[in-house]
Amino acid sequence: MTEINEFEADVDPLDQTLVPEFGDDIFGYMRELEVKLMPDPNYIERQSALSWATRSILVEWIVQVHQRFNLLPETLYLCINFVDRFLSIRAIKVNKLQLVGAVCLLLAAKYEEMYVPSVKDIEFMVENNYKEAEILLAERYILRMLNFDLGWPGPLSFLRRISKADGYDMSTRTLAKYLIEVTLIDYRFIGVPCSKVAAAAHYLALRFLGKNPWSRAHAFYAGYFESELTPLVVDLIELLLHPRKHRAIYEKYADKRFLCASRYAHEWLKINKPESLIQPDGADRNPETITQSNAENLKEATF
Structure with a gap:
């Protein structure tokens, strides 16, 4: 216990950003959230049109788009969490996979970023395979499927x-x-x-x-x-x-x-x-x- 107290006491008392008195509670809550908002690791078994290989291709594409927009690292991780959680709930066709990835990136950016890519930007990045109305419709649908639980800690x-x-x-x-x-x-x-x-x-x-x-x-x-x-x-x-x-x-x-x-x-x-x-x-x-x-x-x- 003495050693733990030493770890917790090793904080600059004038640094208000660390809020050490709330640290244990904050990270305890985050540990609860990471489990609550964890995707099903076996969801691909219910995705007849997808495979782990197609998921890997999507993730590579999202990484490239994320870098192109110069977004925060947290946005990337949150996006992939949204994708996996959505696919844990709903089976989709392979021609809709890129739409799911693009919309999840948009949602993650809205949650994490100060400056968010526009729907037109997303439409351009998917090479106009999906129009603005379809992107917005998918955004509302994915939000409902995620039950608006967007606070995965990452x-x-x-x-x-x-x-x-x-x-x-x-x-x-x-x-x-x-x-x-x-x-x-x-x-x-x-x-x-x-x-x-x-x-x-x-x-x-x-x-x-x-x-x-x-x-x-x-x-x-x-x-x-x-x-x-x-x-x-x-x-x-x-x-x-x-x-x-x-x-x-x-x-x-x-x-x-x-x-x-x-x-x-x-x-x-x-x-x-x-x-x-x-x-x-x-x-x-x-x-x-x-x-x-x-x-x-x-x-x-x-x-």
Whole structure:
């Protein structure tokens, strides 16, 4: 308890933006929301016209449109959450998938942005395949299907909190953002709480950069022990070994604005053994968890 009090006391009392007295309540509520507003990870079974491959194509397109409009990162994550939640409720034809993606991006922008793309902008980005009236009709319909619950917290809020454990290191956070965005492509992460995705990405970023291991401070701010993150990290490394599957995201983070994060991870994996990233080295590892099977699975994934 003394250690926890020290973590909570490590706040500038003059910084009113941190509101430490409400921090536990705020993040507790966010942890409830991330579960309440989580999509069904098996919804594709009810989508006779869609597959996980078509979803990946849609996500790549949304990433490119999002970048074209220069929108906030939070808008992208919220958009994908809207898409997956809507598809968890309603089966659609493949010729309507782009419309769903475009409208969800518009809704997410309205929720997160100060300056929102116009309906005409969206109409242009879908190459006039859908007209303004159809976009507006779809917007109202999707809102009703989502029950107007738009407040999904997203992974970046949790990443900011975890970053406090290592002094908000820029290189770690930037690499972690790339790793988080990569998870948007893969269906295996749909049913994972965004707080856990953020924690796994931060953990893996630390390992890539050879920085301090997952400490008790990391576990406190993230809410996850190292042992809880290892299976997710294995899936994430497997994704990184095949950058062609997330080309748009890879090219985005290869830019100097993002410290060439994607290129760094790709080059690291070319000259190092991927399984070395999941070898335990933190004090918070659960001793009951056996890591040998995880390492073997990762070795198999590299071939």
